[in-house]
Amino acid sequence: MPSPERPSADPNVTAALLTPSGRGAVAVIRILAAKPANADLPTSIIDAAFVSVSGRPLSQHPVGRLCYGHWTSDSTSEDVVVCRTDKYAVEVSCHGGRAAVNRILESLKAEGASIVDWQTQQAMISSPVDLELADAISQATTIRTAAIMLEQDSGRLKDALTQLLQLDLAELTPRLVELLAYSQLGLHLTQPWKIVITGRPNVGKSTLINALLGFERAIVFDQPGTTRDVVTGMTAFDGWPFQLADTAGIRNTKDELEQAGIQRARRTVESADLACLLLDTSCPPTAEDEELLSYFHKSESGDEPPAIIVANKADLPDQWPAAIPDDAVRVSSVTGHGVEKLIATIVEKLIPDVPPTSTNIPISYRQIQWLDKAWQAAKADNIAQARSAIADCLSGSVFVDETAVA
Ligand SMILES: Nc1nc2c(ncn2[C@@H]2O[C@H](COP(=O)(O)OP(=O)(O)OP(=O)(O)O)[C@@H](O)[C@H]2O)c(=O)[nH]1
Ligand SMILES: [Mg+2]
Structure with missing residues (x-):
């Protein structure tokens, strides 16, 4: 050829x-x-x-x-x-x-x-917006996310953005708010939500990730300190893509290798969209459990991601009477009891609001940055700057944050 x-x-x-x-x-x-x-x-x-x-x-x-x-x-x-x-x-x-x-x-x-x-x-x-959409569709990992993006195809997303250029300030601001409402979901149409499973050693983190994934991804052993590195696996819950990360159990230790694993575990927690803090309710609470619980109960403005408290080993007698937080989900990773409820809680926490059919959703970080800039300008009554940001979004321009310190 x-x-x-x-x-x-x-x-x-x-x-x-x-x-x-x-x-x-x-x-x-x-x-x-x-x-x-x-x-x-x-x-x-x-x-x-x-x-x-x-x-x-x-x-x-x-x-x-x-x-x-x-x-x-x-x-x-x-x-x-x-x-x-x-x-x-x-x-x-x-x-x-x-x-x-x-x-x-x-x-x-x-x-x-x-x-x-x-x-x-x-x-x-194709317009730059259409090309971005085609690229995003090719990266979809579930039918549900592909279907949402296909609804925006054939120029619909581009047309919706083009129409913004005709609106006056009073109409533009609420339209931008609508578009940006699903921006986080838009980014996750191509990137999975990241969930980290954390807790002190031996509470059943690896057993739980295997139960959630449906196959033996992580090594399970009855000795604390088994998992050292971060072990990840991809899955879908309710048609949404998730990456699950199993991590080293968090405790004070002198073992350098284990310490390195714990450092990685902490970093993985910080960059996750959601943490599942696992407690072993078949043993009485320890100081490490209390520390982890208070970390995730800090103010929402902190570095910690939102968390679901998971009370594991529910098949064994409860040694935490009255101490388990009210909102904890009780599971047994061995029997599978409560795992479906945990999945439903994860989905509800991360995707509380599913967009109605045909909602226009920006699908790239670049689009979101320009639309956010347009929204800021519209709020400041600067229609010229708002329209210019929308035009940049449509033309495929790379977003440059002029307010960032060099
Ligand atoms: N009875 C019962 N045992 C469990 C449950 N979940 C885990 N176990 C057991 O607890 C022990 C530790 O399980 P792991 O999954 O390796 O625990 P971990 O939290 O990953 O441990 P580290 O990697 O050392 O931090 C194993 O013997 C598991 O079989 C449960 O729900 N019920
Ligand atoms: Mg483990």
Whole structure:
């Protein structure tokens, strides 16, 4: 196949193979005006090689009509179906083997077309917001998150952002608030929520992560200090993506290796979206349990993430009478009792508000930063600055925080 190249300074036409290269029943080549927004495709480039069975040149066939015919080049002829999909684009479907594809691309190149890869060509007809969305959809790990993003596809998210430019201040501010309401969820459509399982040694953290994941990911042993490194696993609860992290049990120790594991555990807790603090209620509370409980009960403005208190080993006699916090979820990681309730509590805590169908949701950090800037400007009655931030969001500009100290 002629190797894809970056379009030269101002080519009139690009051609790209849309189907995966290699063997296939049918291959599709798209020929596109290089500036689709303001130039029609010169169909003469197709007519140089394509002869329809009706004998009429392609320019005389209406948009959307499938034309069967032959592609003739170098004294060979391929059976093809050609369709003007738009006034600036034509698709040629041919035999899926490499030989047919190469011959057609070579003949288009000989007529002056620039051969590019499909991503380069797609960038010519998609807005930056659409491209970001396509990229995000390709990263979706669950059907639920993919479905939410697909609802924004076909230009809907871009159109919603474009409409903001027409609004006056009174209408703009609430629309921006609506868009930003689901910004955290938007980021998690491609990135899982991070949950860390923490607690003192031997309380059952590794047993719980295995129960939550449904397979033996972490080593379980009846000696404290078994887990040393951070062990992670991916799963989905209720269609939402989660990364679970099992960590070293937290305690005072002189063992340097264990200390290093505890440091890592603490860092993992700090960067998590949610912590599950595990208590072993089959043994009386220890000073380490009390310390961990008070850490997670500090004011919400602290570094600690929100936490769910999990009272484990509920299958054994309770040694914490009256000391278990009221909001603790009782589970037995060995029998599985209470694990479903714990999953429901995790989902409720992290995704308390599911967006109604068709809600527009920004899906990248870049989009959120520009929309937040627009909202700040709108609140300060600066409509010009708000519109400029929205325009930057639409144009794909990288967000630069001018207020950040250099
Ligand atoms: N009866 C009972 N035993 C449990 C339960 N959960 C864990 N265990 C047992 O508790 C012991 C420690 O379990 P682990 O999962 O290794 O504990 P851990 O918190 O990961 O321990 P470290 O990695 O040392 O911090 C093992 O013998 C488990 O079988 C439970 O719900 N009930
Ligand atoms: Mg462990």
